[in-house]
Amino acid sequence: MQISDRQIDDFKTDRKDISPPLPVVLRLVPILFYCSIAVALILSSIFFLQFRIAIAKRDNHIAQTSSLVAQTQQSKNERAALEAQIKKATDIQNWVNGARPLQPLLVEITRSMGPKTSLLDLSLDRAVDDPGKILMAIKMGADSTKQLDLTMARISSMNYRAFSPSQTLGRGVLDYKATLVRKLPQNSPPDGQLESPQ
Amino acid sequence: MNSIDLKAILNFSAFRPEPDDPSDAWRRRFPNERTIFFGIGRARLSWRGITRAGKPLEPESVKAEPREALTQAADHLKTLSDRGWCAVSLNTRYVISLETNLSRRPGSEELLKTNPRAILGGKFERGKRYAVTHNPETNSSILLTFDEDQTRKTEAMFSESGFRVGRICCGTYLLLRHALAETNSTKGSETPFSSFYIICCEGAVCALVQDQDRWMELRSRTDVYEDDIGPIADLLAPFHSRLAPGIGITLVCDEPLPELSERLAAAFPGREVKDLSEPSLLASLMVKH
Numbered sequence: 001m002q003i004s005d006r007q008i009d010d011f012k013t014d015r016k017d018i019s020p021p022l023p024v025v026l027r028l029v030p031i032l033f034y035c036s037i038a039v040a041l042i043l044s045s046i047f048f049l050q051f052r053i054a055i056a057k058r059d060n061h062i063a064q065t066s067s068l069v070a071q072t073q074q075s076k077n078e079r080a081a082l083e084a085q086i087k088k089a090t091d092i093q094n095w096v097n098g099a100r101p102l103q104p105l106l107v108e109i110t111r112s113m114g115p116k117t118s119l120l121d122l123s124l125d126r127a128v129d130d131p132g133k134i135l136m137a138i139k140m141g142a143d144s145t146k147q148l149d150l151t152m153a154r155i156s157s158m159n160y161r162a163f164s165p166s167q168t169l170g171r172g173v174l175d176y177k178a179t180l181v182r183k184l185p186q187n188s189p190p191d192g193q194l195e196s197p198q
Numbered sequence: 199m200n201s202i203d204l205k206a207i208l209n210f211s212a213f214r215p216e217p218d219d220p221s222d223a224w225r226r227r228f229p230n231e232r233t234i235f236f237g238i239g240r241a242r243l244s245w246r247g248i249t250r251a252g253k254p255l256e257p258e259s260v261k262a263e264p265r266e267a268l269t270q271a272a273d274h275l276k277t278l279s280d281r282g283w284c285a286v287s288l289n290t291r292y293v294i295s296l297e298t299n300l301s302r303r304p305g306s307e308e309l310l311k312t313n314p315r316a317i318l319g320g321k322f323e324r325g326k327r328y329a330v331t332h333n334p335e336t337n338s339s340i341l342l343t344f345d346e347d348q349t350r351k352t353e354a355m356f357s358e359s360g361f362r363v364g365r366i367c368c369g370t371y372l373l374l375r376h377a378l379a380e381t382n383s384t385k386g387s388e389t390p391f392s393s394f395y396i397i398c399c400e401g402a403v404c405a406l407v408q409d410q411d412r413w414m415e416l417r418s419r420t421d422v423y424e425d426d427i428g429p430i431a432d433l434l435a436p437f438h439s440r441l442a443p444g445i446g447i448t449l450v451c452d453e454p455l456p457e458l459s460e461r462l463a464a465a466f467p468g469r470e471v472k473d474l475s476e477p478s479l480l481a482s483l484m485v486k487h
Contacts, residue, residue: 001335001391001411005379008487009329009342010220011288011349012366018219022212030208 102134105158105180112154113140117147120173127179134160134180142174159183217283218364224285224485225252227364234275234284234361235481237369237400237452238352240421243267244400246481247278254481257453261424265355272359282361285484286352287369289400293343294371294418296406297321300339302332329368331375335387335411342371369399369452369480370418374406376483377450380474387411394441394469396434396462398423398451399480403430409442427458431465438466446470452480 102124113119121139140147145167152162165178206212214229215222224233230250237244237259244259255278260267268275276282301317303309310330315322317330321341327349329342349366356363374397382391390410397404404418415437423429447462447469454475463471476482 001333001382001387002385003331003334003375003378003382005376006487007221007223008365008367008372008484010365010367011327011329011344012218012220012363013350013353014220015218018216020219021215021222022207024213026207027210027213030210033208 105134105155105160108154108158109138109151112147112151114147114150117142124180132181133163136162136176136178136180138174138176140174140176141172142169143172145169145174148174148176155180217281218362220365223487224248224365228283231283232278232280233364234279235287235484236284236356237287237289237480238264239401240290242401242424243271245275245278246478248481248485252485254478254485257478257481268355268359272361276360279361283364284356284361285365285367286356286363287367287372287400287480287484288344288348288352289369289402290420291345291348292368292371292420294368294374294404294416295341295343296413296416297330297339297341298337300330300332300341306330329371331378333411333413335390336413338413340371340374340406340413340416342368344368365484367484370397370402370404370420372483373397373399373450373452373480374404376479377448377474378408381448382408382411392442392445393448393472394437394445394466396430396447396449398430398449398455398458400452403433405434405437407437407441407445409445415440427455427461430455430458431461434462435465441466441469446472449473449475450479451475453477 106122106124109122110119118141119138120141121137123135123137125135127133127135138148138151142148148167155162159182160180161183162178162180165176167177168175203212215227217227219227228248232250233248235246235248235254241263242259242261243264244257246257247255249255260271262270300306301319306317307330310317310328314326314328318328318341323343325346327344327346329344331340333339352366353363374395377395377397381393381395384391392409392411395404395406395408397406401423402418402420403422404416406416407414417433417437419433422433447466449459449462449471450473451458452475454473454477459471459473463469
């Protein structure tokens with residue numbers, strides 16, 4: 001014989017509106033609800049941290065960009081300064097190169113000055129329309145044209161011929177202007193062309 | 199669905215039975231909640247707290263009319279319960295009898311609660327509540343008859359004192375069911391079992407003779423003993439001559455009664471006494487089921 005040990009016989013007055021418990025499988029509903037809250041909190045935390053990291057990265061990037069822009073600007077300024085210096089150097093080099101054919105002439109002119117003569121001003125300019133012509137202007141402290149003759153002789157010895165000379169003498173200052181043209185050497189080409197200036 | 203229903207779903211209480219749903223076990227109805235287990239005799243009120251883990255505490259009792267005792271001790275007793283829920287074992291004004299040829303149609307046990315006349319026929323009495331245990335091998339049944347007025351008064355008494363009654367049961371009947379279930383666990387009639395069941399609960403005594411799976415005789419009395427267990431032996435003495443040879447004694451008490459086993463062994467010489475009593479047995483069964 002088997003008698004089951006089942007539930008207790010209850011004599012309490014039953015309440016009519018007792019509802020049975022919900023099925024166990026529906027426990028998934030609150031469990032999923034709490035899981036979703038937990039996941040949302042975790043994801044929110046992750047996103048918040050990522051957001052903070054992204055802001056820090058952005059600030060760092062902005063700082064780096066500003067620094068690089070400043071460096072670039074500094075480099076540009078330095079480059080501009082260098083280019084200005086290069087231009088100056090190039091100009092000087094060009095001037096030196098351009099003035100090199102006239103240097104012997106200048107040396108002869110300055111050497112021609114006597115001890116009692118002072119060279120106040122001297123300019124040698126190539127003519128714009130004809131570079132082979134040199135516009136010379138000399139201002140020297142002299143009471144006579146003797147020094148001028150000596151200088152012109154020395155210039156002539158350098159194979160330069162003076163054209164359109166003009167001179168003014170007054171109060172111990174001799175102002176002389178002329179156009180110098182290089183004479184052709186004896187073994188120059190037969191067509192009689194002038195040697196091209198360098 | 200309102201906010202209360204949503205709250206019940208979110209705190210999982212909607213997946214537990216309601217506290218006063220008698221169809222579910224006490225532990226499932228009150229998980230992690232302290233409750234009280236009361237025992238009511240004719241002039242005695244006993245109680246013990248049930249912890250959140252479902253463990254019964256040490257019993258306390260007062261020898262007084264239960265209503266007065268409950269009123270006086272209500273403030274102290276409420277501290278033993280979280281929400282005032284309690285279970286009550288009524289140990290007086292009930293009758294346990296042996297009946298034959300009761301209806302065993304499917305659902306008859308449920309029908310016995312709602313329409314007992316359909317099951318009991320001429321044995322039905324107005325104003326009573328019933329519970330039944332059928333003998334699966336014979337046509338006999340153990341019928342518990344409760345006074346409906348007594349249960350209503352008991353519910354009202356506890357409600358007036360601020361308690362909420364979650365269960366009213368008969369301790370003696372519960373222990374008798376436990377003894378029968380413990381000893382009759384083999385399905386079929388190949389190994390018939392014989393025993394003389396003695397149930398003691400809060401002063402009530404119930405004796406059942408089972409011979410070869412047949413329930414032969416049942417005697418139940420309330421308020422038989424208090425501190426002295428002598429009346430128990432006196433009540434059971436007539437059975438000595440009627441018991442078949444070789445039938446052992448199965449003793450079940452709500453709390454172990456000192457010397458009762460020895461006195462039964464002396465009163466029924468030559469019969470084995472099997473004592474199934476355990477401390478807090480009735481309260482443990484009440485919490486378990």
